[in-house]
Amino acid sequence: MRLEITKDSLIDAIQHVLKAVSTNNPIAILTGIHIEATTKGLIVTASNSSMKIQYTIAQDDRCMKVQRAGGIVVPARYFHEVIRKLDAGAITIEQLEPFILTIVSGHSRIRLSGMDPAEFPVTTTSSTSLLKLSVNNATLKTSIKQVAAAASTSETRPVLTGIHLVCQNEWLSLAATDGIRLASFSIPMDRQADLDADIIIPSRNLMEVARLLDEETARTEIEIGHHYICFRVGQVQLQSVLLEGVYPLIKNFIPTSYLTEIVVDTSLFLRAVERATVFASESVIRIAAAANQLDLLSRTAEIGEVHEAIPLQQISGDPFEIAVNGKFLIDLLRFMDSGYLRLRFTGQRSPIMIHPADDWSSALFLITPVRTTGQGVTTNERA
Amino acid sequence: MRLEITKDSLIDAIQHVLKAVSTNNPIAILTGIHIEATTKGLIVTASNSSMKIQYTIAQDDRCMKVQRAGGIVVPARYFHEVIRKLDAGAITIEQLEPFILTIVSGHSRIRLSGMDPAEFPVTTTSSTSLLKLSVNNATLKTSIKQVAAAASTSETRPVLTGIHLVCQNEWLSLAATDGIRLASFSIPMDRQADLDADIIIPSRNLMEVARLLDEETARTEIEIGHHYICFRVGQVQLQSVLLEGVYPLIKNFIPTSYLTEIVVDTSLFLRAVERATVFASESVIRIAAAANQLDLLSRTAEIGEVHEAIPLQQISGDPFEIAVNGKFLIDLLRFMDSGYLRLRFTGQRSPIMIHPADDWSSALFLITPVRTTGQGVTTNERA
Numbered sequence: 001m002r003l004e005i006t007k008d009s010l011i012d013a014i015q016h017v018l019k020a021v022s023t024n025n026p027i028a029i030l031t032g033i034h035i036e037a038t039t040k041g042l043i044v045t046a047s048n049s050s051m052k053i054q055y056t057i058a059q060d061d062r063c064m065k066v067q068r069a070g071g072i073v074v075p076a077r078y079f080h081e082v083i084r085k086l087d088a089g090a091i092t093i094e095q096l097e098p099f100i101l102t103i104v105s106g107h108s109r110i111r112l113s114g115m116d117p118a119e120f121p122v123t124t125t126s127s128t129s130l131l132k133l134s135v136n137n138a139t140l141k142t143s144i145k146q147v148a149a150a151a152s153t154s155e156t157r158p159v160l161t162g163i164h165l166v167c168q169n170e171w172l173s174l175a176a177t178d179g180i181r182l183a184s185f186s187i188p189m190d191r192q193a194d195l196d197a198d199i200i201i202p203s204r205n206l207m208e209v210a211r212l213l214d215e216e217t218a219r220t221e222i223e224i225g226h227h228y229i230c231f232r233v234g235q236v237q238l239q240s241v242l243l244e245g246v247y248p249l250i251k252n253f254i255p256t257s258y259l260t261e262i263v264v265d266t267s268l269f270l271r272a273v274e275r276a277t278v279f280a281s282e283s284v285i286r287i288a289a290a291a292n293q294l295d296l297l298s299r300t301a302e303i304g305e306v307h308e309a310i311p312l313q314q315i316s317g318d319p320f321e322i323a324v325n326g327k328f329l330i331d332l333l334r335f336m337d338s339g340y341l342r343l344r345f346t347g348q349r350s351p352i353m354i355h356p357a358d359d360w361s362s363a364l365f366l367i368t369p370v371r372t373t374g375q376g377v378t379t380n381e382r383a
Numbered sequence: 384m385r386l387e388i389t390k391d392s393l394i395d396a397i398q399h400v401l402k403a404v405s406t407n408n409p410i411a412i413l414t415g416i417h418i419e420a421t422t423k424g425l426i427v428t429a430s431n432s433s434m435k436i437q438y439t440i441a442q443d444d445r446c447m448k449v450q451r452a453g454g455i456v457v458p459a460r461y462f463h464e465v466i467r468k469l470d471a472g473a474i475t476i477e478q479l480e481p482f483i484l485t486i487v488s489g490h491s492r493i494r495l496s497g498m499d500p501a502e503f504p505v506t507t508t509s510s511t512s513l514l515k516l517s518v519n520n521a522t523l524k525t526s527i528k529q530v531a532a533a534a535s536t537s538e539t540r541p542v543l544t545g546i547h548l549v550c551q552n553e554w555l556s557l558a559a560t561d562g563i564r565l566a567s568f569s570i571p572m573d574r575q576a577d578l579d580a581d582i583i584i585p586s587r588n589l590m591e592v593a594r595l596l597d598e599e600t601a602r603t604e605i606e607i608g609h610h611y612i613c614f615r616v617g618q619v620q621l622q623s624v625l626l627e628g629v630y631p632l633i634k635n636f637i638p639t640s641y642l643t644e645i646v647v648d649t650s651l652f653l654r655a656v657e658r659a660t661v662f663a664s665e666s667v668i669r670i671a672a673a674a675n676q677l678d679l680l681s682r683t684a685e686i687g688e689v690h691e692a693i694p695l696q697q698i699s700g701d702p703f704e705i706a707v708n709g710k711f712l713i714d715l716l717r718f719m720d721s722g723y724l725r726l727r728f729t730g731q732r733s734p735i736m737i738h739p740a741d742d743w744s745s746a747l748f749l750i751t752p753v754r755t756t757g758q759g760v761t762t763n764e765r766a
Contacts, residue, residue, distance in 0.1 A: 078686055082661045087654065100687070108658055112687040271470065275491055278465045303461055304483070304495040 001037045001070025001095040007088050007105070009063045013055040014080050016236050017046040019208055020053040021076040032073040033080075034120045035093075035101075037066040046076060047121050051205045054237040070095055071117035082110055131167060131195050131224040135187060137233065138216035143174050143185040144206050145335040146363065151203035152178035159245040162200035165229070175250045176203060181328050182253055182351070182366040197224050200247050205240035212236050253366060255351060258344035260317030262289050263357050264310060266341050270333040272296050272308035277326030279306050284370050285326040289345075290319035298326065313340060313357075320345050323370045324352065332365045384420045384453025384478040390471050390488070392446045396438040397463050399619050400429035402591055403436040404459040415456040416463075417503045418476075418484075420449040429459060430504050434588045437620040453478050454500035465493055514550060514578050514607040518570060520616065521599035526557050526568035527589050528718040529746065534586035535561035542628040545583035548612070558633045559586060564711050565636055565734070565749040580607050583630050588623035595619050636749060638734060641727035643700030645672050646740050647693060649724050653716040655679050655691035660709030662689050667753050668709040672728075673702035681709065696723060696740075703728050706753045707735065715748045 014033065022030040025048065034045040041058040057064045072095055082103070083091070091105040095114075103110040144163075152160035164175045167189075175184035212233045213220065221232040230239040273296060276285040280298035288295045292312050299305040322345060333341075338356030345352055351366035397416065405413040408431065417428040424441040440447045455478055465486070466474070474488040478497075486493040527546075535543035547558045550572075558567035595616045596603065604615040613622040656679060659668040663681035671678045675695050682688040705728060716724075721739030728735055734749035 075686065078661060082658060082689065085654065085658045085661060107692040108655070109690045110658075110662075110687065111689075112662075113685060271468065272491070275465060275468045275493075278461060278468060279493075279495075302496060303458065304493065306465065306494075307492040309490040 001035075001072065001093070002068040003037050003042060003064065003066045003093050005042065005057070005064045005091055005093065007083065007086050007091055009057055010091060011080075011083055013042070013044040013057055013235075014076075014083060016055045016212075017044055017053040018076065018080060019211075020046040020048055020051050020238075022048040023077070029073055029115055029119045030121075031076060032115055032120070033076045034071065034073050034117055036071040036117065037069050039066065039069060042066060045120070049241075050202055051208065051238060051240045052121070053208070054239075056235050056237070068094075072099060072101055073115040073117050073120050074101055074112055075114075078112060082112070128225045129223045129230075130226065131197050133167065133172065133189065133222040133224075134219050135172065135189075135222060136216075137213040137218050137220055139187050140220055141210050141213040141216075142335070142337060143187055143363075144210040146332075146365075147174045147176045147183045147185050148203045148207050148210070149176075149331040149335060150178060150181040150183035150365070151176035154178070159200055159243055159247055161203055162243040162247070163203050163206050164247040164250070165197065165199050165201055167197040167224075175247075177248065177250065177253065177366075180325065180368045181332060182250065182364075183332060184250055184364050186362045188362075198247075199224060199229065200243040200245065201229055201240055202243060205238070209233075209238055209240075212238065253351065254364070255344075255346035255353060258317070258346045258353065260289065260315065260320050260345045262294065262315045262343050262345075263313040263340055264294060264343065265313065266333065266336050266339055266356075268310045269294070269341060270330065270336075272310050273326055273329050273333065276306045276308050277330060279303050280326050283325045283327040284323050284372065285329075286321060286323050286372075288319070288321040289315060291315075317345075322348060322352065323372045324367055325370055329367055332367060338363075384418075384455065384476070385451040386420045386425060386447065386449045386476050388425065388440070388447040388474055388476065390466065390469050390474055392440055393466055393474060394463075396425070396427040396440055396618075397459075397466060399438045399595075400427050400436040401459065401463060402594075403429040403431055403434050403621075405431040406460070412456055412498050412502045413504075414459060415498055415503070416459045417454065417456050417500055419454040419500065420452050422449065422452060425449060428503070432624075433585055434591065434621060434623045435504070436591070437622075439618050439620070451477075455482065455484055456498040456500050456503050457484055457495055458497075462495060465495070511608045512606045512613075513609065514580050516550065516555065516572065516605040516607075517602050518555065518572075518605060519599075520596040520601050520603055522570050523603055524593050524596040524599075525718070525720060526570055526746075527593040529715075529748075530557040530559045530566045530568050531586045531590050531593070532559075532714040532718060533561060533564040533566035533748070534559035537561070542583055542626055542630055544586055545626040545630070546586050546589050547630040547633070548580065548582050548584055550580040550607075558630075560631065560633065560636065560749075563708065563751045564715060565633065565747075566715060567633055567747050569745045571745075581630075582607060582612065583626040583628065584612055584623055585626060588621070592616075592621055592623075595621065636734070637747070638727075638729035638736060641700070641729045641736065643672065643698065643703050643728045645677065645698045645726050645728075646696040646723055647677060647726065648696065649716065649719050649722055649739075651693045652677070652724060653713065653719075655693050656709055656712050656716065659689045659691050660713060662686050663709050666708045666710040667706050667755065668712075669704060669706050669755075671702070671704040672698060674698075700728070705731060705735065706755045707750055708753055712750055715750060721746075 036043045043056050045054045086105045094102045099114045101112045101114050166173045170189050171186045173186040209231045223230040276296040276298040281300040285298040294310050296308040340357035342355045342357045351368045354365040419426045426439050428437045469488045477485045482497045484495045484497050549556045553572050554569045556569040592614050606613040659679040659681045664683040668681040677693050679691040723740035725738045725740045734751045737748040
């Protein structure tokens with residue numbers, strides 16, 4: 001192997017795949033980055049037991065030129081750190097001895113011990129794919145961020161740490177719930193998919209996909225196989241395992257009727273909840289709607305109290321008062337890009353439904369109220 | 384107490400004093416921020432056992448107006464968090480009940496439980512000061528950053544965690560050593576000080592002072608008392624305790640002769656040391672000067688090796704080779720603002736002396752070599 005590459009191109013490739021490196025893996029090969037130089041270009045890959053990220057730099061006389069094909073696995077931490085500290089400009093990478101990478105740049109000459117690329121986990125080929133989709137980056141990013149906020153972080157029920165992806169007819173739906181919160185988002189597909197899909201993707205891996213989606217107008221190619229899902233965004237390819245198990249039926253959690261509906265300004269509501277939650281004992285805040293005003297109140301004996309009032313854009317139904325976990329509500333509201341929200345109260349013990357007011361059909365959020373006994377607070381009811 | 388203030392002014396004041404708040408102090412009053420409204424302005428103070436920071440906002444119809452004098456101590460964390468989350472604009476702060484602060488902004492109404500201001504530690508008055516000085520901010524900042532890098536972080540010898548400040552004749556000198564590194568910096572004073580000073584200041588507190596020195600052309604007023612030193616920078620006043628004990632005589636560590644002297648480009652040298660240190664076992668790098676080239680080498684059996692070469696601007700004396708701790712060297716070099724450095728080698732077992740090449744008199748750095756036995760590495764020799 002021998003190639004020339006600019007520092008900026010190489011560091012960009014390394015930083016894209018770094019999140020998939022297993023830093024403390026007992027399997028030494030997985031703490032490394034796989035570098036493969038071919039006549040087509042340079043492929044940089046990192047992989048852990050849950051996902052694999054691959055970055056491809058095409059052969060190009062300006063930024064990268066492969067002079068001799070070959071491959072090696074190098075220790076990710078040392079490789080990243082030493083490349084990062086090189087001066088800007090051209091770097092020559094060459095394998096002169098078995099499993100030793102020589103890196104030359106300016107007056108720096110580095111020899112880095114590597115590992116056998118044959119031991120690195122093989123890329124799943126696309127021949128096993130069941131379904132291929134194409135989604136706009138901005139839409140995919142919004143939906144992942146909004147839905148991932150409701151995924152569980154506890155391993156008690158592993159399926160709940162994932163995001164449920166369903167592809168059916170002309171809709172791609174994402175949903176997650178931790179039993180207290182629920183978020184679901186549907187994306188209309190340009191054309192009807194050939195086959196249906198019903199899979200669970202680790203929420204953390206999807207969050208990594210969201211971080212790749214900077215070019216808002218571009219599209220992500222999605223490929224679903226028997227045991228994996230693969231996202232292709234520009235030069236990056238992220239492949240995630242799927243979680244085994246059956247995802248709970250979201251439909252069963254969604255109330256079919258409501259008592260009161262209000263419309264509020266998203267930003268005013270979020271900021272009021274954030275302030276009320278600062279002083280909230282166990283993050284419990286009280287929300288009361290009456291006439292044209294929504295009141296938020298939190299109180300903790302030794303610290304103090306916060307009272308917030310925000311105007312209601314609309315109200316239909318009776319006044320109500322309910323207690324919720326402010327932190328959970330903030331998580332759901334933070335990534336809302338709709339200017340106004342429609343909140344539906346379905347009862348003291350059943351979830352509050354939240355929809356973007358301007359986008360009725362595609363997004364839905366639920367949050368289960370907290371049962372309070374006077375000043376005291378009891379546990380959340382499980383959905 | 385009643386006052387009106389803009390959110391920006393108040394948050395600025397809080398963030399300036401926050402570093403002096405004791406977050407986990409068993410003395411509850413020290414986890415608070417003292418707020419005092421007087422006819423002259425608003426004084427915000429935080430204090431821990433080692434330092435006190437005070438921020439003063441003058442009475443001013445635009446940003447702050449005291450309508451009724453008074454004082455209170457509020458819990459720092461909650462006060463900071465809730466003010467930070469308020470919308471931009473005017474805030475009204477008022478004490479209507481004993482030890483309860485009412486904060487009103489827009490539609491937010493907050494009641495925050497406070498503590499008795501009489502229990503808050505008293506400010507040392509300037510009547511006890513022995514010495515007053517005035518120093519340019521940029522010079523003070525540079526000298527603190529360069530010297531603090533050599534201070535010890537271990538509590539084995541508490542005086543070494545401090546910076547030795549000596550004011551004598553027309554010089555203000557700062558020095559620190561952890562036994563392996565030594566840094567000293569002298570600042571010429573505009574006029575001869577009336578009295579001499581010889582004190583030890585906790586290095587961490589001086590680093591806080593350095594962070595306040597953004598306005599480079601302005602000056603810091605320094606006041607030294609029997610048991611404290613006080614820095615006044617713009618609206619901020621930082622008062623630090625002094626460390627008890629006798630600082631080692633720096634002069635004794637400084638070699639009086641040398642074998643070889645070289646001049647190198649500071650930035651090239653720093654970057655080469657940084658790269659060489661990435662692979663260095665126990666951070667030990669070898670430095671060799673010969674002809675017109677300085678070679679840096681580090682090697683670790685399982686990882687690899689780095690070889691750097693940088694041109695010498697000048698060399699006088701014999702070629703030499705020596706081993707040093709790369710991390711310690713980086714700490715010393717990082718804040719050097721001189722374009723070129725003069726390095727003097729005084730022997731295999733005695734410190735390397737480093738001077739800024741363009742500023743001969745005021746700054747001096749020493750680093751003690753590491754004794755190596757072939758490939759193996761032994762401990763640093765103590766200065």
